[in-house]
Amino acid sequence: MSGSTGERSTAMRYALALLVCAMTTLLVLPLFGHLDLANIVLLFTLAVVAVATWLGRGPAVLASFVAVACFDVFFVPPRFSFTVADAQYLITFVVMLLVALVITHLTAAFRRKAREAEQRAQEATFLQAVASALSGAMTMAQAAALLDGLCREHFAIDARLFVATVDNQLQAVDGGGEAPDGDVQRLADVVFRKGNATALPLADAGDRVTLLRALEGATRRRGVIALRCSREQASGEALWTALSAVVATAVERIHYVDVALATTLDMQSERLRSSILSAIAHDLRTPLTVLYGLADTLAGSDGLSDEQVATAAALRDQSHRMHRTVDNLLDMARLRSGRIVLRLDWQSIPELVGASAQSMAPWLDAARLQFRWPAALPLLRLDALLMQRVWCNVLENAAKYSPPGSTIAIGSEVIGTPESGSLRVWFDNAGDGFPTERLERVFDLFERGEVAASVNGMGVGLAVCRAIVEAHGGRIEAINRDGGARVLIELPLSMAPTMQNEQDLR
Template sequence: MTGNPLFLLRSARGYIAATAGVAGLSLLSEPLAGRVDAANVVMLYLLLVVGVALLSSRGAAAWCALCGVLAFDVFHVPPRLSLRVGDMQYLVTFVVMLLVGLLLAHLTARLRAQAAAAAAEEEAVRHQYGLARELAGCIEVAQVCEAVDAFVRRECSGHARIWWLGRDEVLQALGPDGAEEVRRTLVEVALAEGHTREMPDPADPGGRLLMLVLEAPRRRRGVLLLEIPVVRAERLSRSRAEALALLVATALERLHYVGVAQQATVEMERERLRSTLLAALSHDIRTPLTVLVGQADALYENEARGMPVSRLAAAMREQAMHMSELVDNLLDMARLQSGRLQLRRDWQSVEEIVGAATAHLEVRLQQHCLRIELPSDLPLLEFDAVLIERVLCNLLENAAKYSPPGSTVHLRARLLPGMLQLMVEDDGPGLSAQALQHLFEPFQRGETAGSVPGLGLGLSICRLIVEAHGGQLTAANRVEGGVCFAFTLPLSAQPALAPEPEDV
């Protein structure tokens, strides 16, 4: 440090300023010689020593005290303008003046150093508080690693590595960098000993390793390894490093228990969904099974008596189809929620999909008037035809279920910027605000469902299918009554049509 040119320049300035201050004070106080008591003049020189000690170094203040004694002897002690002392009693004054000056220089310099240390400590505490706030907002382990490493880089140009005991009780290095066997051994020793270790860095002669045990509330969970250059080691004190380790341990332990709580919540939700599913199955499948058994018995008796059985066979087929739809809905919901559904996109005509859906529901829409309004200039869209037909069928069937017989079901389409919107409107009783809020959740049904069969999965499946295509499904009450379901499909650049072969 003493070989630093900047340090030497600052020290030289302090000595020059002290010399100049003593000379200036001597010239200013020279007219006071013989008119003012010498003890009062001594106070002026001691005041100058205090000022130099506050503004410069301790050495410059000591030099100022020595120069002040000599200047006082020359300008204020007879014979003046000479180093000779006429009265030997002034020798005591000189010694006391020098000692008091040196003491003031020492005390003032120490006070200044303590003030600087307090300011540096306040700055360090503010930085550590900022890190604590940043760690409190971390939601992933990687974010904790990045925040701690960035903090150590800012403070002392070092690096931080977190070694953590996972659920399998294996010590592993967190973060992007791989583990080194040498450091693993050192970290394992520090974890076993349970206290802070400091040693030279085997991989870097100019660095030091500081290993701090991460003490969680229940047990030791890992080690914080700090790689700090020796020249910057004083920037991060042992107490600050231990406080940093406590912050890291608290943040990682919080994330650990958040993960445990989330896992428990998932398990509880899975169990609740399983219970709901079983309850729904036991209710909605038992009914068609009972009907099927009863109709099968009646079919057997009618056939034995030679009576017509076509109506019974049709009713049995209807119940079997209903059961098949229930099972299909459950399987589709499981596939969509697991993310394993593969879309078979292809360029399709909206008119053809609408025609296929209405043909499939011809029997179920017999008691309603279906009005279809499609623009004549609809472009081709790229989507999975089977799934989008499934969405239209579900929406149209819902409109028929919850509308009174003889009412009109509207199917409209319109072009919006960058997308096509399809709307299915009914003349039913509508839905409350609470029902609209939860309408697309699994196993949710409207207040007017009553005896209408179903599990409440159709709209959930429709929403997942539409979102998988990049669209959105919404529901809203109509002003004239009923509900309007609308979903969008994104428009894409139209495919190039193959040229027609020329006639020979």
């Protein structure tokens, strides 16, 4: 990019070439008579070499002709005239001219190669410096500042870095330099969206242009660099392509460092959350277990009045209810953290609902339950423990909001095909049904923050039901029927596993 030729105007270089020829003539003139004409020819040739080396090809060609003319006029007899007495000097002139021109050509080629090599070495040093500097950068801002600093130092170029944000918007990185103007930002956006196809340099007020290059990462486009440089610098295609590759690698690496950091933080907070949850669970459950056990012992001991037994039994039942509420709340907290891993296994709905009803036996009159299972229901992929919670809560709710002794009917049907269908399970109770104005929001407690709804007891349990059912890809709905309420749960079917028949198994 730089060099002696670039710094002088063309006319100046030609004038200098003429001056060299004149000086040579003046210096050699006093030696005339002492030197052989053959040696004088060599001195002129030397001058042409000097011009070619110093001033480049054009001035050297001029110098070649002028040198021959000077030699003819000032040294070949008859002197001070273009006339040549001896015809053999014509051969001298031709050879002298040819030698001068060949030397000019060779010297110019050598000069150009040397200049290119120097430039390439400079570019390589630059790229290496950028790569090694950026490899130490931990943040985008650091990378931007380092890039800008190196571009200034090596080429007097301003460099700006733009990187893609999480939602794939292009954002200028603040590396300490001046903010990019609106045009640059807009063009950078275009380059980012379309790639290098639109990377035309953007002209400046002065003689400088802004060159934009997309940063292509291994998996996707990571950002854009904007280089404010001279027009001549802008034409150095290979260098800027290489630079954008180096910067893209660095930006991608920093991106993954960020991702790794965020993941570590996430894992740490998740671990903290789950250990806090289990500590709370332990601290809440232990006293309730003691309370329940003591009340139960008391209720079963001899020598108490009926009233005392009833009080002990009430204590026991309330502490158990509290325990279930704690379980519901803890499940809700786990589900809400969004990271619950379902332990899916093939489950039979009638079996799970039956086992849930049995676990509720002390608080639920099993004689009220009327199961109407169709023959051969398909198995479903479910987390058995979480779904048990759903069935228990729904059963408890159905029993609580219906007249004592009234029937709770449980039914089921398959909707659609085994590949894409679902299984519906419903629980029908008698009574007034759900409050009409809250029908849509029965499962919403936590969503709307309507703490008041929990006063009459429907809050936590049903909200947990919805969270669990939805985690299974299903849905839950409250419906008022004639003379009662229905809770409908719909769960997706999966392809049933194959089963070998008995003869093959044995």
